[in-house]
Amino acid sequence: MPSYSVAQIRQAEQLALASGRALMPLAGAAAADFIAARYPASISLLALAGPGNNGGDALIAAALLLEQGYDIAVYLPSGPEKLPPDAAAAWAAWRAAQGRTLTELPPPNACDVVIDGLFGIGLNRPLDATWQSLIDQINAWQLPVLALDVPSGVDADTGAALGRPIQARWTLSFIGRPQGLALPGPGRDAAGECYVESLGIDMPESDGRQAG
Template structure:
């Protein structure tokens, strides 16, 4: 069984699961929240970076769950909530309903204990724009643990190419299957420890978990 896959195959598995009526984003958010909860002390400050796509929705789902566990969650949503995909918009509504708030940038002077990188995931295929790059540079300058969801922002998930200066993660938690770009040395350096949660989804043509 391959250890990593092209993005197109991961997307196909995701589409199939969604067509079967499975809601994957809450599962991804729960997996990310559990990952963080095992590695952070009570009362810690966690900053979730939520991008404009479904990767941002995963981060919002995780933030909602961690907030309910009593952690101090901050959410940065640089592109705002307008235009979020349906599932991500639902995750955003859940975050707000839980009493959460969002800002467009990190609060001045804030240095969190841990960052969840949900900016772009496997969807990025162009260089980071100046604003996104500035945010990534700020996060890297904190030198705090980062959990990247799927792939660190600033990495092409298919080729492993650096699309700017990527977020430097301590851990990367992939969902469904690992993107093949994470095997490229430069991308692997940015990704840190690699972890996988299949969310119970089998890759096309395979039986059981990927």
């Protein structure tokens, strides 16, 4: 499976957006489909939505799963006030669907599966103490986690750990696989099983890196 730098993925994303394609609904739908293909609606889910477009993907996935009858709650640790436009629209859709939004992290026995939409491929700085504490709590639950793009706390270009990252069972990347998940190291170790949803965007065949 080919892999790409963050710059390459961003370039493909911007070209698609400039052509009028709305990518966030497609990413959110792919995440919802991923869960629905593996679990019945009788399970409980928690979607973690961060301050950027990764959070928007999680919010759209949550709204679609709610529509399909899943018991799902959303937790926005940093609140909705500073969400970028597309993610803010996803938040509005979640609110319109009367989805359940938590003001704090629930107890570990309150859900069966977690969707990690805290940080995507843009994180390039160490996690601060607040985010690290949240991720540590999620990891301590030892529940199945679906990470969107990359596990939160991973540098998507290098695969380095920017603290102690989310330990995912699966990682669903969009457009192309970030090269940090192809390189041996903490990023690949945290990602679990890796999948890619192209969102209909064609990327170059290969950059020379192959999964190990």
